[in-house]
Amino acid sequence: MNTPPTTLADWLAHCERLHPKNIDMGLDRVRxxxxRLELRFDCPxxxxxxTNGKGxxxxxxxxxxxxxxxxxxxxxxxxxxxxxERCRIHGxxxxxxxxxPHFEAVEAARTGGGEAVSLTYFEFTTLAILRLMSQARLDVAILEVGLGGRLDATNVVDADCAVITSIDIDHIEFLGxxxxxxxxxxxxxxxxGRPVVVSxxxxxxxxxxxxxxxxxxxxxxxxxFNFSGDKQQWSWAGRGRRYAGVAYPALRGANQLMNASGALAALExxxxxxxxxxxxxxxxxAMVELPGRFQIVPGQPTLVLDVAHNPHSVAALTANLDAMGFFPTTHAVFGAMADKDLAPMLAKVGPLIDRWYFTDLPTPRAETAVALQQKWNALQIVAGGRRQVATSVHANPVQALQAAVDAAEPTDRIVVFGSFYTVGGVLHDGTPRLQAKHLGA
Known part of the structure; x- marks a missing residue:
């Protein structure tokens, strides 16, 4: 007889074994x-x-x-x-x-009250977090859709206000x-009859x-609603309300004004x-924080972390990197999922990169470092090989970052991007090593 789960790690392992698919579109099972949980929210x-800008x-x-x-x-x-990290209560x-306790409640509801219901990892964990939030005496609940919207597990809750950020091509096998x-x-x-903000x-x-x-x-x-701004500050105007002389959001990147505008429209x-x-x-x-969104780690060399993982977000990352000014050499640590449209991503940011460090990632969905290197080389051949760019392959993001750190000069720039796994791998273990070099250790 299997030991029942008792810790969060146990429950997450249990969730991974429940359903034959990682993604199974449809709301009937979750609903x-x-x-059975009597899930409801008493707040907006x-x-x-x-596609991008949700987080x-x-x-x-x-x-x-x-x-x-x-x-x-x-x-x-x-x-x-x-x-x-998937759930924050009062910051x-x-x-x-x-x-x-909420994982336990979902399991009891899933297996009781009639026929047992099969849930994917995402569906099970979403229900557990939604139940916790529903009982947390909130003034407002903010839910980020995982994939799509119509059939996403978060859509079992009726939104008092929906926000739709930038839309681009991604997850075509599920969304079209x-x-x-x-x-x-x-x-x-x-x-x-309820507001929807389209930013x-x-x-x-x-x-x-x-x-x-x-x-x-x-x-x-x-x-x-709309916004306008200059180099010092920006303004927002909506239906009957205006915010003037607002400092730029603490999240870096020109695209963040679009996200901020949508957020202010939702609040209005x-x-x-x-x-x-x-x-x-x-x-x-001025105080908002979100790791991995054009996050610049202080020190030398400059380190940029960004979870850009599709052509649209990589285009925004490229524009933001270009606006940073001159760096003698830009090193890129890159790992990505195999189902992404990788060629346009590499082609877009490629002119800014002087040295690539391709990395494997700890998930079967990921493209191998060797295959990423091959895709880059193929792009160079098509382009006529006009620019020589060094490349290397690595077993994980930490090793790739360490190789970049070892090769970089203090005035250089290192950008880590391509997947949550890539940035997460660096944040988990790699950043302290870089900070040690910053401090001259």
């Missing part, structure tokens, strides 16, 4: 277990979907809510290092032990081959059309239930 719920938008919503004196809860995925990551198909899936988090300035027609068809209260970038749409002051907006955006 049934949520019904903001659900955030999109940043959630972090900004949380930061402003905290500064306004509210008690927010956030569910986000995936995590960088520890599973507990603090939940303790592993606090999650265990083009932006219209993908937009249709993201639009599934909308609810009739993508060129949103697919399918998103706008669905909002109109179901009678959602559509807040559209460029029409219902919920003003009747969640009033926010101008000062809480200014302070919250």
């Amino acid at each position: 049934e277990v949520a019904r 719920v903001i659900t955030v979907a999109g 940043s938008t959630c972090a900004m919503l949380e930061a402003v809510a905290l500064q306004a004196g509210y008690r927010p809860g956030v569910y986000t995925s995936p995590h960088l290092v520890h599973f507990e 603090e990551i939940v303790a592993a032990g606090d999650l265990v 081959p083009d932006r219209e198909s993908i937009g249709r899936e993201k639009a599934g988090i909308m609810r009739a 993508d300035p060129m949103a697919p027609d399918s998103v706008i059309r669905h909002a109109q068809e179901i009678g959602a209260d559509l807040w559209r970038f460029g029409e219902d 749409a919920l003003r009747g239930r969640l009033p926010i002051t101008a000062q809480s907006v200014r302070t919250g955006l």
